[in-house]
Amino acid sequence: MRPTSGRADRPADDEIWRRITRELADDLAADALSRDRAGKAPFDELARLQEAGLPALLTPPGPGGRGADWRAACAVIREISAADSSVGELLAHHYALSWSARFFGASAGPQTVEDRAARERWLLAGGVDQPVGAGGPGLTLTPVDGGHVLDGRRAFASGVAVADRLVVGARCTETGDLLVALVDPAHPAVFTDAGTDRVGQRLAGAGTVTFDRVPVSPHDLLGSLPRDEHAASPFATLAPLALRLVLVHVGLGIAEGALAEARDVSRAAQAAAPHADPAPDGVDYPVTGGDDPYLLLAYGELATEAHAAAAVVERATDALARGLPAEHALGVDERADIAVLIAAAEAVTSRSAVRITTRILELVAGAEAADTAPTGPGFDRFWRNARALTAPTSSAGRLRAIGDHYLNGTHARLTLLA
Structure with missing residues (x-):
């Protein structure tokens, strides 16, 4: 039975969250292959997450001490991703977006949004960052009496097919500032094309959303970022770094999950290996794949690579x-140091x-x-998921930024570029 621990006011307890995550990961791993092949919208997966209470895990601590920290959230993403990386990506985007009001809003505002999201068990999807090379004006917010109207069309990598609320960044047509808005995807003027x-990442709920006034x-405005990047707060520009980091944990989970499943297959093959003729001393010595020095070397190299990426x-x-x-x-200096370390994690993990x-x-x-059988191992899904997750990220670009910082002391720009 999956744990039913979705109360938003429960005290944070690392051991409880670890147990809940482990049980949910085992549950997801049991039918990960069949769900990947079916390729349906992840409504069932979302129900499992909500039943376990994981969407509310990163709620910032408040009265009563509820919520967990980013280290715990990243550990959850990594373990869930090892079992099913599409579900891990759903959770990763949700956690990053759940802090949008805190990154961009006034100091008194975020708690109300976070409380409601936890209480109503929302899954958040969308994107605040401004995609590089996006054609056209992107999403825009036009001032009108009583607020704004949102227009435009944008593709999102995760969650929009099943989200309870969308968090989107859009340019104000009057000031040019980036405004962060909370939108109900059930509104009749919101059209989602899954x-x-x-x-890969077939169950991540990706899609394109059109907003028509x-x-x-x-x-419903969670905050803003000034058009002039020099006026941006270093803290606000941690938002894209937080998203990049949680997606790195998804990639690391994919690698660790693939390696663990392959090890299980190799062990099973070793146990089923035929025995040689009895030796002169009367003892049967198994002839096993586990004695193959090349196989041992391969696993040694891969395990070491995974350990290095994890570090x-x-x-x-x-x-x-x-x-x-x-x-x-x-x-600014602290923000630059964080950016360099996250860029290094991206470069290493995407390759690994x-x-x-x-x-x-x-x-x-x-x-x-x-693998033609419904219960086949399906290791191709790990490769497909890793490729789909890492393809939008240029390791060369990250490495150049790291080199520029290391050699010249250059700081990354304080922007929301993905």
Whole structure:
């Protein structure tokens, strides 16, 4: 039975969250392959998340001490992603967006939004960042009597097919500032076209959303970012870094999940290996794949690569977790250090995830012959998911930024570019 721990006012308890996450991950892993092949909108997956209470985990601590911190949230994303990375991506985007009012809003405003999101068990989707190379004006908010109207069309990587609320960034047509709005996707002027033909991350609920003069009241504006990047708060520009970091945890989870499942297959093959003729001493010595020095070397290399990626990711996670409590007192130098560590985590993990999932396909080639059956191992899904997740990110671009910072001391721009 899945745990029913969705109360928003429960005290934070790391051990309880670990147990809940472990049980949900086991539940998701049991039918991950069949759900991936079905490719349906993730309503069932969302119900499992809500039943476990995980969408409310990152609610910032308040009276009564509810909520967990970013380290705990990232650990949850990583373990869920090892079982089903599409569900991990749903949760990752939700956690990053759940802090939008805190990143962009006034100091007194965020708690109301966060309380309601936890109480009503919302799943948030959307995007505040401004995509690089997006054609046209993107999303716009036009001032009208009583608020604004939202117009435009944009593709989103996760969650829009099943979200309870959308958090979107749009340019104000009057001031040019970026405004962050909370939108109900059930509004009749919101049209969602779910993406169904994805190579990987098929259950992440991706899609394209069109907004046709959707009314946005003042209390649905979560905050803003000035058009002049020099006037932007370093804390506000942690928002895209937080999103990038949680997606890194999804990628690391994919690599670790693929490696763990491949190990199980290799162990099963080892246990089923035929025995040689009895030796002169009367003892049967099994002839097993586990004695293959090349197989041992391959697993040693892949496990070491996963450990190395995890170490880099954990360092970046610690840096962000230390920077967030500073809020608007965060300095430009501190923000730059966090950005460099997250860029390093992206570069290392994206390469490792693709390499590990590609090599796994070779190591379990014999088991993949059974993949035509509904219960086959389906290791191709790990590779597809890793490719789909990492393709939008340029490792070369991240490495150039790291090199520029290391060699020249250059700081990354304080923008919301993805």
